[in-house]
Amino acid sequence: xxxCQLPQISIEKEKAMPPFAGVATGGLGHALKRQEPAIVTxxxxxxVFQTTSQTLAAAxxxxxxxxxxxxxxxxxxxxxxxxxxxxxxxxxxxxxxISDLLAEAEFxxxxxHLLRSSVSSSSYFxxxxxxxxxxxxxxxxxxxxxxxxxxxGELLAAHGSKITSFDFSLRHRKxxxxxxxxxxSLLSLPDCSLAVAGASxxxxxxxxxxxxxxxxKTLHWYPHVSSPxxxxxxxxxxxxxxxxxxxxxxxxxxxxxxxAFDLGAGSEFxxxxxxxxxxxxxxxxxSAIPATKLKWVPSFNLLMAGGSHSGPSGVVGNxxxxxxxxxxxxxxxxxxxxxxxxxVTVSDELSAxxxxxxxxxxxxxxxxxxxxxxxxxxxxxxxMWSAEIGWEKKGGRGCTIESQGxxxxxxxxxxxxxxxxxxxxxxxxxxxxxxRRNLMGRAKDMGGARILQLVFGGKRMAVARNGERSxxxxxxxxxx
Amino acid sequence: xxxxxxTLQAPGEVGEQRIKLNVGGKxxxxxxxxxxxxxxxxxxxxxxARYATAEDxxxxxxxxxxxxxxxxxxLSLLRCGxxxxxxxxxxxxxxxxxxxxxxxxxxxxxxxLSPPPLIGIDATLVSTLVPSxxxxxxxxxxxxxxxSLWIAHGGGQISSYDWNLTHxxxxxxxxxxxxxxxxxxxxxxxxxSMETPGLHFYDVSSGRHVRSIxxxxxxxxxxxxARVTAIxxxxxxxxxxxxxxxxxxxxxxxxxxxxxxxxxxxxxxxxSEIGRQPGSAVKTSAPRKLVDLTDVGGGVVFALNxxxxxxxxxxxxxxxDPRTGKAVWEMSEPGGGARSYRFGDAxxxxxxxxxxxxxxxxxxxxxDLAVADMRKLGEDxxxxxxxxxxxxxxxxxxxxxxxxxxxxxxxxxxVGGLEVWSYAExxxxxxxxxxxxxxxxxxxxxxxxxxxxxxxxxxxxxxxxRLFLSRDGVEGxxxxxxxxxxGAISLV
Numbered sequence: 001x002x003x004c005q006l007p008q009i010s011i012e013k014e015k016a017m018p019p020f021a022g023v024a025t026g027g028l029g030h031a032l033k034r035q036e037p038a039i040v041t042x043x044x045x046x047x048v049f050q051t052t053s054q055t056l057a058a059a060x061x062x063x064x065x066x067x068x069x070x071x072x073x074x075x076x077x078x079x080x081x082x083x084x085x086x087x088x089x090x091x092x093x094x095x096x097x098i099s100d101l102l103a104e105a106e107f108x109x110x111x112x113h114l115l116r117s118s119v120s121s122s123s124y125f126x127x128x129x130x131x132x133x134x135x136x137x138x139x140x141x142x143x144x145x146x147x148x149x150x151x152x153g154e155l156l157a158a159h160g161s162k163i164t165s166f167d168f169s170l171r172h173r174k175x176x177x178x179x180x181x182x183x184x185s186l187l188s189l190p191d192c193s194l195a196v197a198g199a200s201x202x203x204x205x206x207x208x209x210x211x212x213x214x215x216x217k218t219l220h221w222y223p224h225v226s227s228p229x230x231x232x233x234x235x236x237x238x239x240x241x242x243x244x245x246x247x248x249x250x251x252x253x254x255x256x257x258x259x260a261f262d263l264g265a266g267s268e269f270x271x272x273x274x275x276x277x278x279x280x281x282x283x284x285x286x287s288a289i290p291a292t293k294l295k296w297v298p299s300f301n302l303l304m305a306g307g308s309h310s311g312p313s314g315v316v317g318n319x320x321x322x323x324x325x326x327x328x329x330x331x332x333x334x335x336x337x338x339x340x341x342x343x344v345t346v347s348d349e350l351s352a353x354x355x356x357x358x359x360x361x362x363x364x365x366x367x368x369x370x371x372x373x374x375x376x377x378x379x380x381x382x383x384m385w386s387a388e389i390g391w392e393k394k395g396g397r398g399c400t401i402e403s404q405g406x407x408x409x410x411x412x413x414x415x416x417x418x419x420x421x422x423x424x425x426x427x428x429x430x431x432x433x434x435x436r437r438n439l440m441g442r443a444k445d446m447g448g449a450r451i452l453q454l455v456f457g458g459k460r461m462a463v464a465r466n467g468e469r470s471x472x473x474x475x476x477x478x479x480x
Numbered sequence: 481x482x483x484x485x486x487t488l489q490a491p492g493e494v495g496e497q498r499i500k501l502n503v504g505g506k507x508x509x510x511x512x513x514x515x516x517x518x519x520x521x522x523x524x525x526x527x528x529a530r531y532a533t534a535e536d537x538x539x540x541x542x543x544x545x546x547x548x549x550x551x552x553x554x555l556s557l558l559r560c561g562x563x564x565x566x567x568x569x570x571x572x573x574x575x576x577x578x579x580x581x582x583x584x585x586x587x588x589x590x591x592x593l594s595p596p597p598l599i600g601i602d603a604t605l606v607s608t609l610v611p612s613x614x615x616x617x618x619x620x621x622x623x624x625x626x627x628s629l630w631i632a633h634g635g636g637q638i639s640s641y642d643w644n645l646t647h648x649x650x651x652x653x654x655x656x657x658x659x660x661x662x663x664x665x666x667x668x669x670x671x672x673s674m675e676t677p678g679l680h681f682y683d684v685s686s687g688r689h690v691r692s693i694x695x696x697x698x699x700x701x702x703x704x705x706a707r708v709t710a711i712x713x714x715x716x717x718x719x720x721x722x723x724x725x726x727x728x729x730x731x732x733x734x735x736x737x738x739x740x741x742x743x744x745x746x747x748x749x750x751x752s753e754i755g756r757q758p759g760s761a762v763k764t765s766a767p768r769k770l771v772d773l774t775d776v777g778g779g780v781v782f783a784l785n786x787x788x789x790x791x792x793x794x795x796x797x798x799x800x801d802p803r804t805g806k807a808v809w810e811m812s813e814p815g816g817g818a819r820s821y822r823f824g825d826a827x828x829x830x831x832x833x834x835x836x837x838x839x840x841x842x843x844x845x846x847x848d849l850a851v852a853d854m855r856k857l858g859e860d861x862x863x864x865x866x867x868x869x870x871x872x873x874x875x876x877x878x879x880x881x882x883x884x885x886x887x888x889x890x891x892x893x894x895v896g897g898l899e900v901w902s903y904a905e906x907x908x909x910x911x912x913x914x915x916x917x918x919x920x921x922x923x924x925x926x927x928x929x930x931x932x933x934x935x936x937x938x939x940x941x942x943x944x945x946r947l948f949l950s951r952d953g954v955e956g957x958x959x960x961x962x963x964x965x966x967g968a969i970s971l972v
Contacts (some may be wrong), residue, residue, distance in 0.1 A: 039543050050545075055545055084547055087545060087547070088578075092547070092571075095677060126650070128639075128650035128652060129611075129612045129649070129650050131612035131613070191788075263815070422689065423690070424689045425690065425691060426692075434654050436654055438613055438614060440613045441612055442610065
């Protein structure tokens with residue numbers, strides 16, 4: 001199905017091992033040894049299949065294939081596809097529709113990860129071969145507002161007060177209703193059936209059970225005992241630490257804080273600590289700008305929080321890095337005054353913070369390892385390419401920026417540009433790294449409504465566009 | 481591969497050992513010799529060898545835990561040397577290739593799936609390969625031996641396609657526009673750009689930068705690095721080995737001083753500098769095209785440059801001897817030894833047919849093709865090919881034409897159209913007591929009128945029995961192949 005060079009090799013090594021191992025490691029003797037007990041005969045719907053117990057073991061211990069009955073009354077063609085998946089680690093290109101295979105895999109109790117990774121594994125994610133491939137319509141009339149994706153490729157899209165979830169094959173969807181007037185923050189939790197949703201004009205962060213469509217819990221923050229609940233400005237997750245970060249702003253808009261909730265089993269979303277609590281005293285309005293972007297940097301153990309607002313002196317904001325253990329003062333605090341960010345993100349792989357300047361529209365980079373030395377920002381470049389005028393400078397208002405792997409994606413209006421790192425060997429022991437830009441998509445993919453958000457999950461990139469009642473999906477494809 | 485005829489031996493000869501296989505629950509029986517066709521390295525040959533040494537009373541089939549249907553196709557490929565046409569409907573070429581890799585008979589499948597020899601007068605557009613982003617090609621490279629393809633396209637990206645034309649990856653280089661692209665080793669490309677200085681080597685499978693080579697004019701106090709205008713890297717052809725031969729790259733400084741560097745293919749170090757020129761006139765400017773003839777053409781490098789100005793084209797062709805660093809033959813137009821009636825009709829493009837040792841050039845005004853025998857180069861070696869067919873006599877000039885020689889055929893692009901000159905045989909003639917068959921070059925169009933309307937042909941490369949071309953302002957690369965299928969169109 002999917003073919004890209006590197007993941008292919010890794011799949012060959014990992015998954016193709018069982019059938020091949022018997023021949024390669026055990027010498028040819030294994031394959032030649034006569035009908036030894038390792039060979040398993042199955043009769044599926046009247047068709048006889050023979051395979052090894054090694055191959056069937058890949059189905060997982062809970063599968064009925066680990067100790068198969070002599071006769072299975074199911075469709076043999078679908079079974080042949082699943083057996084090919086067990087043998088080679090990938091589905092044949094002539095395989096049946098994924099939704100049929102899913103139902104069949106469920107019957108056999110196949111390890112769900114197996115089919116999922118063959119369809120939407122993130123090892124197939126190849127940013128330079130992404131192309132616009134699918135449009136997922138959303139029910140109703142509300143345009144999409146915010147997206148979220150899981151590493152295995154499930155998608156969540158909020159539109160109005162509803163949340164539609166798509167399974168990893170993007171064949172099935174389910175819509176649930178929340179009590180929020182309009183969802184502005186959305187995040188799927190590692191436990192795939194849960195998601196959190198918040199609104200910037202409605203108090204509380206709601207934990208929703210996607211499977212049943214019910215509200216599990218609402219997480220509130222009260223700046224003071226008597227004050228009303230605070231609204232949610234942003235959510236972020238630290239999967240490795242089992243923490244959920246939520247940026248709250250008080251209803252009167254005079255206080256803000258980031259709360260960390262424990263996602264661990266049995267902790268029932270207990271609030272662990274509060275960081276960066278700010279309150280406005282007097283006329284210093286800029287002192288309590290709530291964070292509108294939260295990103296966790298696992299290898300540095302830092303939380304990046306960025307927030308900005310438009311004031312009389314233009315857009316001002318701040319970017320702070322918080323150490324999760326000592327939450328009282330930020331590790332790094334940058335006031336953004338001249339060319340404040342329109343959007344900011346952090347890349348763990350590239351160890352850098354990236355922003356788009358709201359005035360210049362340029363993309364800037366700040367190395368996380370050299371933050372305290374002088375001016376942190378390095379300009380990478382900006383402007384927009386158009387065939388008629390060439391490079392054209394525009395402001396960065398409305399631009400968003402996201403990082404995935406070693407790439408940084410920046411949206412400009414309806415287009416996406418991608419910055420990738422190219423390592424140049426200047427001397428045998430010295431590498432020089434440069435960031436290079438590409439515009440994504442073919443000529444027919446250019447333009448379109450302004451992009452609100454990009455999310456990455458599995459091998460896909462999902463795009464939410466302003467006013468669209470659908471989610472656009474980009475996938476890396478194998479052929480041309 | 482070549483000895484496929486041996487597969488046609490009578491099955492079940494006396495004394496021929498038969499082998500039983502059980503592939504995924506389906507029984508197969510075949511002759512040991514059939515499995516050995518796969519080659520000594522293949523899993524099947526190893527199994528049959530092992531089976532032969534087993535005891536005679538052993539009649540249990542060998543069990544292989546793979547899909548039986550696809551195995552039956554591969555087995556029939558070994559039996560009769562060709563793929564059954566039904567196989568192509570049920571499985572993709574990629575499926576067959578990957579399964580063949582498991583059995584170790586990939587070369588057989590590759591041979592069976594490769595296109596037939598490219599014949600210009602019988603070639604059709606089979607597909608268009610479009611990279612996923614910024615898909616306007618700036619340079620293309622066609623694998624000489626296997627029909628694979630590298631496309632350098634917008635924003636310094638290189639997309640690679642394997643022998644099956646399956647996309648195998650895209651990498652980003654630090655250049656913003658790649659204008660020269662050649663293969664150095666199997667996975668390493670040499671690239672150059674008219675915008676950014678230097679010759680750079682990249683691993684196209686991993687995207688890793690291997691090395692850069694820069695040149696600047698040592699006599700110039702400003703140290704401006706030179707850009708690369710052309711690269712030549714000889715391919716391994718039959719009877720010669722390209723792997724040990726140097727790469728040649730033409731460098732041009734911003735003040736137009738230029739030279740050709742010869743670079744060692746293994747160490748990627750500069751060996752020598754040849755053809756240093758001041759670039760003050762068209763005759764001494766940097767070449768736009770280099771062809772390595774060091775093993776066939778008497779050890780020379782062919783260099784060519786043309787300029788289009790308001791009075792037509794002017795340019796030069798030169799043969800450099802890399803050992804002495806001197807030009808052994810040169811010709812420049814207008815002027816030179818061209819016949820007077822050809823005056824004002826300078827060449828706009830040329831290419832060397834390495835096997836036939838001939839240079840073909842296209843005249844910009846008349847569009848005529850002329851050929852020069854490299855063994856008899858002199859003051860005016862050109863023989864102008866005459867077009868006898870009235871319908872083809874005025875096909876337009878040679879502006880923006882591209883010439884590519886491939887296996888005795890000369891492909892010439894004319895704006896959007898594509899024509900081929902191929903040899904047709906004439907009656908036997910007797911010359912100095914030796915009977916010899918005369919051959920004449922005939923011109924034909926490869927494409928149809930509507931193909932030509934898609935746009936000006938920008939790049940054209942031929943290799944591995946495939947012709948690749950890209951057009952101005954059109955995304956992707958067209959793939960042209962010959963086919964023995966009739967392609968009948970159903971009218972019901």
